[in-house]
Amino acid sequence: MRRAVFQFVSLVIAVASLSFISARIWGGKPEGISTENALVFNETMTVAEFGRANNLQPRFLKEVFALESQADRLKPVTAFKMDVEQLLKKTEQVLAIQAEQGSKNWVKILVKFLSWAAFLALIFVLMRRGRITAGNRKRLLLASAGVFGVILGSDPSPMGTVKDAIVLLGAKGVIFPPRLIAFLVFVAMVVLANKFICSWGCQLGTLQDAIFRLNRDSRDRKGLLRQYKVPFIVSNTVRALFFVALTAAAFIWSTDIVEQIDPFKIFKPQVLGMAGVAFVGLILGLSLFIYRPWCHFFCPFGLIGWLAEKVSIYKVQVDYDKCVSCEACVKACPSTVMGAILKRDRVIPDCFSCGTCMEVCPEGAIGFKSGRRALPPPGKFGHDVAGKTGT
DSSP, X not given: OHHHHHHHHHHHHHHXXXXXXXXXXXXXXXXXXXXXXXXXXXXXXXXXXXXXXXXXXXXXXXXXXXOOSGGGGGSBXXXXXXXXXXXXXXXXXXXXXXXXXXXXXXXXXXXXXXXXXXXXXXXXXXXXXXXXXXXHHHHHHHHHHIIIIIITOSXXXXXHHHHHHHHHHHHHSOOOHHHXXXXXXXXXXXXXXXXXXIIIIOHHHHHHHHHHHHTBOTTSSSBSSOOBOOOHHXXXXXXXXXXXXXXXXXXXXXXXXXXXXXGGGGGSGGGOOHHHHHHHXXXXXXXXXXXXXXXXXXXXXXXXXXXXXXXXXXXXXXXXTTOOSOOHHHHHSSSSHHHHHHHOOSOOOOOOOOOHHHHHXXXXXEEEEESOOOOXXXXXXXXXXXXXXXX
């Protein structure tokens, strides 16, 4: 137990320290929506003067006024079919997109997506072959958090594609196209292989998972210090309410309620305030005792991913002809999901495809396969699920 606590403290300090250095090396502008500045406008301005006064790049200036030629830049701003209110609103929206565009390190983002593709392909092969074990699971999780978080930073992340999109749409009324593309790519990963981007690619998710495994025995089957499985109805209700609160704050007050406490900023600690440090510490500390608390209780992408995984092509499945009803998989599973998958007597919670159930099954009855999940034979676990459909 003392070793688990020591490893936890050492890991958090190492992640924060190395992330601080990594973020300084990458440099660049802050990642996120820039602070608003009052627009400069008067009716005697030309289009070019308006653009310079408001730091509009040429291509974005062209978008505001729908310019057709260079000569149009010398026309007064009043020569276009927009009233002042329309002009200022459109300019604010275009400036928001320009700020988002300028805040991104596109080389790093490309490297990150290519690295995700390679790493998740490796994990997929290991899962299909049943090769994720207590011996390599923790190392793979730490490698993921190290590469996608410490080295490649807090942005982009699955959570950011939802949270930042909601905030930008609520505050400015616009969608940042690259973020929408990233979101669709992440959802596609969820659909292809059950929640894979959350399970093995999300830098914060894998860090929480690795911390949880620090507080487990050598076979990764139970906690050294007591670990808790929160009922899914509780965690998912909190997560749904948090999603509603995030959306309401964005659209009513143009406020990002996550920004000050964003736990992904453990990978960019220099921008964390006191509230952020306290919240990040709380989430990571809870991760010793509760499996992926941010993912289950707060993450907006986690909520959407849980819905998307209902149509996942590859997922954890049970071969009931081999299953001997020992429920070793249920006991070893870090959450309540395996009990729902095995018995099919309630809504299936988030499955993070960690492979623990496959490893502990004494009969090899659990695999990572495509197709619909079968239903258990009537009476196999002391209940009848007749009438339900496989998913």
